[in-house]
Amino acid sequence: MSTTDSSLVIETLNGDREAFGRLVEKYERRIFNLAFRICGDYEDAMDVTQTVFVKVFDRLETFDQSRKFFSWLYRMGINESLNQVKRQSRIVHGECDPPSHAPGPDQRIIREESDGLVQAALKRLGEDQRVVIILRHFVDLSYIQIGDVLGIPDKTVKSRLYSARQRMKEILTGAG
Numbered sequence: 001m002s003t004t005d006s007s008l009v010i011e012t013l014n015g016d017r018e019a020f021g022r023l024v025e026k027y028e029r030r031i032f033n034l035a036f037r038i039c040g041d042y043e044d045a046m047d048v049t050q051t052v053f054v055k056v057f058d059r060l061e062t063f064d065q066s067r068k069f070f071s072w073l074y075r076m077g078i079n080e081s082l083n084q085v086k087r088q089s090r091i092v093h094g095e096c097d098p099p100s101h102a103p104g105p106d107q108r109i110i111r112e113e114s115d116g117l118v119q120a121a122l123k124r125l126g127e128d129q130r131v132v133i134i135l136r137h138f139v140d141l142s143y144i145q146i147g148d149v150l151g152i153p154d155k156t157v158k159s160r161l162y163s164a165r166q167r168m169k170e171i172l173t174g175a176g
Contacts, residue, residue, distance in 0.1 A: 005069035012060060020060075024053050027070065030139060031077045037134040038081035040119045044088060048080045055080070067148075074139070074149045078131055121171040129164035136161055 003022070011019035031052050036045035055076060063072055122130050135141045135149065146157045 006065060009060065009063060009065065009069055012057075020057060023056075023069075027073055028053070031073065034074065034077050034134060034139055035081045035084070037119075037122065037138045038078070038130065039084050039088070040123060041088070044084050045081075048077070048084050052077050052080050071145070071148045074135070074141075075151075078149070082127060082131075117172060121168050124171050125164055125167055128160055129167060132157060132160045133164045133168065 005023070005026075008019045008023050008026075012023065028049060032045050032049045035048035035052075036042065039045050039048060052073070056073060063069065122133065125133065131150065132146060135146045136143075141149065143154045143157045143161075146161075147154045150157070152160075
């Protein structure tokens with residue numbers, strides 16, 4: 001049973017649907033978290049996650065195997081999430097918070113308030129800044145991985161991240 005991304009991609013291209021299932025299992029939670037942070041809505045993130053994996057399956061033969069699979073997948077997740085945000089901005093629709101698994105009501109309220117503040121601050125950032133913050137702090141990618149996903153140099157990642165952090169600080173402290 002293969003476990004590397006490249007071997008799972010090859011097996012999937014050769015007709016092994018179980019191999020694709022292992023890719024989905026490996027990355028589904030990460031893509032959902034990415035989508036949730038960008039979209040700010042649980043249901044939208046679920047839709048984006050499903051759409052991304054359908055597109056991955058449909059387009060897998062176009063994947064350049066000399067590149068990293070996760071970079072290609074994350075780029076697709078980012079693009080689909082941003083498209084979902086644009087679609088939803090045209091539709092008036094209520095907020096839907098993700099279910100909380102906090103131990104007590106006080107802790108749940110505090111967590112929901114801080115999550116809400118962070119999510120609101122993220123929405124006020126430009127797309128470039130929002131994406132680097134999410135990839136670094138919520139998906140936990142390295143600068144090199146972020147650069148690979150976005151197709152930009154490491155120095156640009158660091159610059160965008162610095163600017164994004166400064167802007168988040170302004171927003172969260174009420175200065176922005």
